[in-house]
Amino acid sequence: MTALTPPSLHMSPREAAHVCAALPDLRAQVWQPLAGGRVNRVWRVGALVIKLHHPAAASPLFPNDAGAEYTALRLLEGTGLAPSPVAGGDNWLAYRFVEGQPWRQGAASIGRLLAQLHGQPTTALPFRRPPTGNTAILADAMTWAVRQTLPPLPQVPASAPVRLSFLHGDPVAGNIIGNDDKALLIDWQCPALGDPVDDIALFLSPGMQLLYRGSRLSADEIAAFRATYGMADVLARYDLLAPLLHWRIAAHCALRASQGHDGYAEALDHECRAVHAAQT
Incomplete structure (x- = not known):
């Protein structure tokens, strides 16, 4: 859930290759870092969010499992409770970007x-x-x-x-x-x-x-x-x-x-x- 410092938004060539092999259209698009994450690295790429997980940053109370996240998104698709999943792989996933701001009131x-x-x-x-x-x-x-x-x-x-x-x-x-x-x-x-x-x-x-x-x-x-x-x-x-x-x-x-x-x-x-x- 958290890390000592905000995660670096650098993506290694190997990580980029894994994501773009599944979603080749992303190669030509601008990757815009998204703020707010304490552990995992997140970008907006067109209509998608790309999230790279850092499993070692898990804590006893808060696991950090990319596969479980992708499964949850698939199970909840169409309920309005979660974003719509697009693709997933080894410690990464892609889902549809959701407009809005982090919750503050209501x-x-x-x-x-x-x-x-x-x-x-x-x-x-x-x-x-x-x-x-x-x-x-x-x-x-x-x-x-x-x-x-x-x-x-x-x-x-x-x-x-x-x-x-x-x-x-x-x-x-x-x-x-x-x-x-x-x-x-x-x-x-x-x-x-x-x-x-x-x-x-x-x-x-x-x-x-x-x-x-x-x-x-x-x-x-x-x-x-x-x-x-x-x-x-x-x-x-x-x-x-x-x-x-x-x-x-x-x-x-x-x-x-x-x-x-x-x-x-x-x-x-x-x-x-x-x-x-x-x-x-």
Whole structure:
């Protein structure tokens, strides 16, 4: 999901050859770098977006899988939830360019967006299955968390088994195009078959909002999101697991901060406050 410095937008001859072998018309077109990515390199080329993945930049919480992203785009084609895929290869993919700006306002539209995604068919989804339930989430996070800078482990009640849903895996503001009326998700490199509360926690995360939007959500924005998301059972489970879910996001921020990544120390502080608030 993130890197120490923004990725170089240089493309090696070998990388260019792989992409242009599949899409030869791109050779004669202008490649315009697109800003915003923290890990992967992205260009606009005519009506297409070309994305080169850097798998080594994955983190425990956020995989970086080009093949999974291309599969997700194909499965969601025609739903309005994701861009239309064009081609894919070894650590790269191409999809149709989507007009618009990264999300900044209109949390109600994101509630509708995630509810639509979480209602998609899940039969035979070929994606990873992240841990669900308090015991499994904690056991996984403890394998990589840097606990010295984290609040005490929150104690949350056991949650009932859940119906698994199609997850984006990283629905932060920088991965959403659109605002009040209509929004669409990009950067599908970590899709999953899992508990919808994972996506909800990441969107509502004050640390992630700070990193990608520049400010945390207001109480009114959170209420608007919840009202349009509408799945009462999922929201109740999120409320139950929120201290642990935000502790895990804080653990991600602590790990990135310890590696020298910009912005994560402040994000960690905000996420630790969210852990405390969720327990009061």
